[in-house]
Amino acid sequence: MNPKFLELSRSQLSVSWKKSQYNHYSDKRKQSFQKCLETLFDTLMTINFTAPEFKKDDLRFFRKVLEFFKGSLALLDNNTISSVPHEIIECLNTAAKQWMPDFDEYIIVMEDGPYAIKPQVEDVRMFYVSLKAKLGVEFKYILLSVSMPRQLTRDYLTNVCLFHELGHFVDTKFKISEGVIVDVFYLWNGPQKNEIEKWFMSVCPPFLNAAKQGMPPIYISSDYTKFFLMEYFADLFGAQYVDANYLHYLEYLTNDLNADDMMHPSFNKRKAMYEDFCKKPDANCILKLLFEKTLSLTGHGLTKRYVNLDNSDMLGLIPSVLNTPDEMLSIFKMGWDVYKSGSSEIERRNNLTGQLEPDKLYDIVNNLIEKSISNYLTLRDWNKAKSLIET
Amino acid sequence: MILTKQEIEEKIHNGELIIRPLLEDSQVCSVSADFRLGCDFLASIQGRDPFVDASIREGNTGNLKNFFQETRRQIGDTFILHPNQTILASSLEYFKMPLNLMALANMRSSYARLGLSILSRLEPGYCGCVNIELTNTGKNPIRLTVGACMFQMHFLEIKTEQNYHNRPRKYLCQVRPQFSNLHGDDDLNILERVFNENNSFNISA
Numbered sequence: 266m267n268p269k270f271l272e273l274s275r276s277q278l279s280v281s282w283k284k285s286q287y288n289h290y291s292d293k294r295k296q297s298f299q300k301c302l303e304t305l306f307d308t309l310m311t312i313n314f315t316a317p318e319f320k321k322d323d324l325r326f327f328r329k330v331l332e333f334f335k336g337s338l339a340l341l342d343n344n345t346i347s348s349v350p351h352e353i354i355e356c357l358n359t360a361a362k363q364w365m366p367d368f369d370e371y372i373i374v375m376e377d378g379p380y381a382i383k384p385q386v387e388d389v390r391m392f393y394v395s396l397k398a399k400l401g402v403e404f405k406y407i408l409l410s411v412s413m414p415r416q417l418t419r420d421y422l423t424n425v426c427l428f429h430e431l432g433h434f435v436d437t438k439f440k441i442s443e444g445v446i447v448d449v450f451y452l453w454n455g456p457q458k459n460e461i462e463k464w465f466m467s468v469c470p471p472f473l474n475a476a477k478q479g480m481p482p483i484y485i486s487s488d489y490t491k492f493f494l495m496e497y498f499a500d501l502f503g504a505q506y507v508d509a510n511y512l513h514y515l516e517y518l519t520n521d522l523n524a525d526d527m528m529h530p531s532f533n534k535r536k537a538m539y540e541d542f543c544k545k546p547d548a549n550c551i552l553k554l555l556f557e558k559t560l561s562l563t564g565h566g567l568t569k570r571y572v573n574l575d576n577s578d579m580l581g582l583i584p585s586v587l588n589t590p591d592e593m594l595s596i597f598k599m600g601w602d603v604y605k606s607g608s609s610e611i612e613r614r615n616n617l618t619g620q621l622e623p624d625k626l627y628d629i630v631n632n633l634i635e636k637s638i639s640n641y642l643t644l645r646d647w648n649k650a651k652s653l654i655e656t
Numbered sequence: 657m658i659l660t661k662q663e664i665e666e667k668i669h670n671g672e673l674i675i676r677p678l679l680e681d682s683q684v685c686s687v688s689a690d691f692r693l694g695c696d697f698l699a700s701i702q703g704r705d706p707f708v709d710a711s712i713r714e715g716n717t718g719n720l721k722n723f724f725q726e727t728r729r730q731i732g733d734t735f736i737l738h739p740n741q742t743i744l745a746s747s748l749e750y751f752k753m754p755l756n757l758m759a760l761a762n763m764r765s766s767y768a769r770l771g772l773s774i775l776s777r778l779e780p781g782y783c784g785c786v787n788i789e790l791t792n793t794g795k796n797p798i799r800l801t802v803g804a805c806m807f808q809m810h811f812l813e814i815k816t817e818q819n820y821h822n823r824p825r826k827y828l829c830q831v832r833p834q835f836s837n838l839h840g841d842d843d844l845n846i847l848e849r850v851f852n853e854n855n856s857f858n859i860s861a
Contacts, residue, residue, distance in 0.1 A: 291733055581752070584750050616822075618824070633829060635831055636831040640676055643679070644677050
């Protein structure tokens with residue numbers, strides 16, 4: 266690697282940093298992260314990349330640091346509450362903390378893009394250890410990128426997909442799907458071969474062509490098995506909070522409900538897995554494996570976590586009173602139930618003249634979900650602050 | 657008849673009048689209820705368009721959004737209102753009015769003295785947050801706290817119930833300030849037709 270290109274990258278960084286260095290965040294953790302970036306920048310400016318003592322590994326490390334810095338700025342810039350749906354983030358925080366009590370070390374930052382949740386850097390903790398050891402800069406917090414389509418920031422109905430994405434994050438952190446692959450292959454080589462193959466059909470083109478010619482489907486590699494397991498886990502994780510409602514957007518996007526692709530089981534397979542999940546934890550062998558592995562690695566089981574809320578407030582066009590974090594997370598399912606049932610009950614209860622247009626129903630349900638969550642958070646914070654003052 | 661504290665409290669208690677969230681019972685005063693500044697704002701800005709077009713001349717469907725910037729604050733955070741600036745805000749509280757009650761909203765005296773003004777009303781049956789057009793008529797910028805009790809509402813009982821939903825409503829269940837939807841007014845279409853008829857060039861004549 267030519268060290269001159271590291272200097273080029275650092276010059277690019279200087280230009281970006283000049284614009285961002287005076288950013289101020291109301292979130293103290295973001296402000297702390299910004300302070301660490303400032304320290305890191307000052308350190309980077311003292312390094313002579315062309316010095317003969319630096320070897321290839323050192324230069325690669327510097328490159329990683331520079332890219333980390335640029336990526337951090339890109340995520341933090343404009344990531345203020347104006348663009349970030351605070352209610353969604355609080356819901357993700359609440360759900361994540363049920364699985365990871367140390368989740369406060371993650372700072373959620375939003376990006377425009379397809380639904381996804383991922384830390385800014387893979388193996389971020391190891392990277393931070395290297396940063397501290399080699400450059401003396403210690404980062405306490407980790408940026409967690411949550412991407413969603415910008416135009417859907419206030420669409421709480423569709424944003425239930427984020428619970429599926431959170432499932433991927435939990436899976437990656439605890440290595441749940443990875444831990445099940447060997448068991449899957451063990452069962453495939455045993456008497457449950459047919460049941461396994463039901464969930465893991467061959468999808469790679471060369472083998473698909475072979476299957477079309479009458480040859481039996483076979484497994485490709487552990488990677489494809491893992492991808493399918495990851496999707497099943499994420500679906501089940503999401504279903505805990507929002508029931509089957511994460512499937513609606515998926516069905517909307519899918520052309521062929523029976524078709525697998527390289528990384529995803531077919532819609533129908535995923536729906537069947539959800540239906541088995543509703544029956545019992547060992548309704549099929551894959552479910553049983555995922556359930557047991559999740560319990561052993563996280564200490565928590567995959568189970569229904571939503572509560573059935575009374576929808577009469579929403580039907581009466583007022584936000585629901587939510588009293589607990591579980592109730593807050595359950596509002597999405599309730600919103601979907603109201604939306605799917607149509608507008609006739611709302612029209613009847615509120616003496617509406619004429620039919621409520623679909624656009625209006627969509628607006629009303631999303632607004633009431635947002636206000637219900639917002640009211641819960643406001644009351645929570647108000648009462649907490651009051652009790653601190655009174656003590 | 658203006659409702660008193662006891663009457664307001666009774667209506668809240670029996671669910672006739674919904675105010676959510678009501679952070680403190682003390683917000684209900686002798687003849688009014690205080691309510692708070694919400695988290696969402698539409699701040700007026702100068703855009704590239706030369707003027708705000710409130711007409712439908714030449715097929716215009718409205719450029720109002722070009723003159724406002726959407727922004728949010730967390731509760732407890734602050735917001736600066738500059739001299740002569742108007743912002744669209746909304747109340748923290750969501751109201752649902754009974755069919756025999758209307759409400760008039762204005763500034764609490766503590767904030768009116770700073771040069772702030774609003775005038776808003778809620779019709780019988782209205783449901784949503786209160787839309788607030790907040791103007792700083794003073795000479796100095798004012799820093800406001802989101803969630804502060806800045807406004808008060810007087811509730812007036814009317815003799816005959818009115819059905820808010822007896823016609824389609826433009827602003828229903830709003831939880832944040834909305835851009836004006838004046839271009840949906842039928843009157844503007846009629847007026848445009850009147851103007852065109854009176855000013856058209858009739859070749860046959």
